[in-house]
Amino acid sequence: MRPIQVDLGDRSYSIRIESGLLDHLGAEIRRAVPQPSRAVIVTDRHVGRLYGPRVDRALRRAGFPVDRITFAGGERNKTLPVASATIDRLVALGADRHTLLVALGGGIVGDLTGFVASIYMRGIPFVQVPTSMLAQVDASVGGKVAVDHPRAKNMIGSFYQPRGVFTDPTVLRTLPEREYIAGLAEVVKSGMIGNPDLFAWLERSAADVLAHSEAAILHCISAAAGLKAAVCSRDERETGERVILNYGHTVGHALETATGYDRFRHGEAVSVGMDVEARLAERLKLCPPGIAERQRRVLATLGLPIRCPRAVQRRIMEAMKHDKKSRAGRMRFVLPVRIGEVKVVPDVPQEEVWGVLQGDRV
Ligand SMILES: NC(=O)c1ccc[n+]([C@@H]2O[C@H](COP(=O)([O-])OP(=O)(O)OC[C@H]3O[C@@H](n4cnc5c(N)ncnc54)[C@H](O)[C@@H]3O)[C@@H](O)[C@H]2O)c1
Ligand SMILES: [Zn+2]
Missing domain, CATH: 3.40.50.1970 (Rossmann fold)
Structure with a gap:
């Protein structure tokens, strides 16, 4: 290659x-x-x-x-x-x-x-x-x-x-299977933020990925690392476009903080975060309905967690409020507009985020 x-x-x-x-x-x-x-x-x-x-x-x-x-x-x-x-x-x-x-x-x-x-x-x-x-x-x-x-x-x-x-x-x-699967969350993210073909390939080829097919693994690595390389080449220090790589991470990081970094692997937290953030995008009518469901199916098929435990929802909100990107009751998110494209939304009201989180009843 x-x-x-x-x-x-x-x-x-x-x-x-x-x-x-x-x-x-x-x-x-x-x-x-x-x-x-x-x-x-x-x-x-x-x-x-x-x-x-x-x-x-x-x-x-x-x-x-x-x-x-x-x-x-x-x-x-x-x-x-x-x-x-x-x-x-x-x-x-x-x-x-x-x-x-x-x-x-x-x-x-x-x-x-x-x-x-x-x-x-x-x-x-x-x-x-x-x-x-x-x-x-x-x-x-x-x-x-x-x-x-x-x-x-x-x-x-x-x-x-x-x-x-x-x-x-x-x-x-x-690599332990749990670590292998956790890493796949960033591959799904890569598809969601900039590579619709990769996303569609994941939908079709999840079984090959889970069977550790060498060709499937090579495809995951080259596509995801390739997209990140292109984004970082255009914006090394995250003054603009690079922020799209944080899709799923606003909620994901807050979940990691709220659970003390030992319950969820980073990729698992990002998976939960992407699900919450895709549903948030639908709630705000930024993307057509059905995107969150499609993404959820891929995540679940790969064996990634989706649900956000109810017991930590408040702590997640607290962690996000303290995030340096939050200001005066409004929060910044990277949200999908369709499969393969996201945009930065700087001013999402906290109540909307809370509403989506509460949709999770686990
Ligand atoms: N710099 C960045 O852009 C960036 C991006 C995403 C995540 N991160 C950071 O990466 C960290 C998480 O990385 P991680 O998930 O790789 O965790 P990790 O480095 O702890 O590795 C996971 C586990 O797998 C073991 N392991 C690694 N390779 C193995 C192999 N080939 N065979 C058997 N065991 C193996 C490790 O010993 C460890 O126990 C977090 O701190 C996160 O913040 C950084
Ligand atoms: Zn990450």
């Missing part, structure tokens, strides 16, 4: 998607990032155990001296103290500005490693080697790097682009 380009002038990079890529990662990285003298793999314990030695070998074969930093993983560890401990290790290893960080893992590893790369010695190069579905279809692309603050997700971070994204879909074979 031809690499997908993210066009950002001197910060441009490509996304390579290929089965078995992990085994020639060193050579691929050498081609994409000519300068580095050594590599430091940053990974979580689980992924490190599964793929650390293989990546280590592939990098050494290409002539890189290699070190590895492993942290516990999980949203609970995407924090400033863990970033700081990672920096301590880099200092101890004598890492300098020519050291390349290799983020090997899911979105947690990617976000934290990118954040560390963005501040260590005022910025050192890093590459993404995403291993979860969510990271392969979404999180590894676009250069949003961050750690969480105890009070808010992704509160401390910046835009800092990787030098390349190296995606090997075969690593998804060891």
Whole structure:
């Protein structure tokens, strides 16, 4: 498959998607990032155990001296103290500005490693080697790097682009099924915000996706990562169009906050969020009736959650009111106008949102 380009002038990079890529990662990285003298793999314990030695070998074969930093993983560890401990290790290893960080893992590893790369010695190069579905279809692309603050997700971070994204879909074979499915929510999102063909393909091909067909997986990754690459190439820092990637996330993030980040995986919360937001769009007559139902059918067929637990509805409203995009009783949403197109609606009255949420009686 031809690499997908993210066009950002001197910060441009490509996304390579290929089965078995992990085994020639060193050579691929050498081609994409000519300068580095050594590599430091940053990974979580689980992924490190599964793929650390293989990546280590592939990098050494290409002539890189290699070190590895492993942290516990999980949203609970995407924090400033863990970033700081990672920096301590880099200092101890004598890492300098020519050291390349290799983020090997899911979105947690990617976000934290990118954040560390963005501040260590005022910025050192890093590459993404995403291993979860969510990271392969979404999180590894676009250069949003961050750690969480105890009070808010992704509160401390910046835009800092990787030098390349190296995606090997075969690593998804060891991914727990729940994680695999959670990542698919971002693929549905991609169809809804800008690729009606992808959405229709998901409607037809859900069984292939659920059967882990290699061709189906490749299609999901290339279509979703491709759309995100195109959007981020036009609007790197979310001053305009990039905001459409947040479809489903206003409610989704609030749901994650309201449930303490351990009940829903990120993708699951986005699935619930897209359902609420599509019904909101119908209620506001922004899109024709039936869109929410069509979307719900795809989400449910893929095994994604849709219903928003009743017990947390009030807390979701509270979390959204504190969102930086809310003002004077009105909330900003990205809402569908049809399958494959969304628009930003800056002034949705809170009562309308509450009305839609209450439609959920679980
Ligand atoms: N930067 C962005 O643009 C962006 C976009 C979306 C999400 N995110 C962030 O991504 C994070 C969630 O990412 P995630 O869902 O990948 O979580 P994650 O990194 O915790 O990975 C999920 C779990 O799967 C395991 N895992 C990963 N790859 C595996 C493999 N190949 N085989 C077996 N197990 C594997 C991990 O160890 C972990 O337990 C959130 O913090 C979210 O905010 C960032
Ligand atoms: Zn997301």
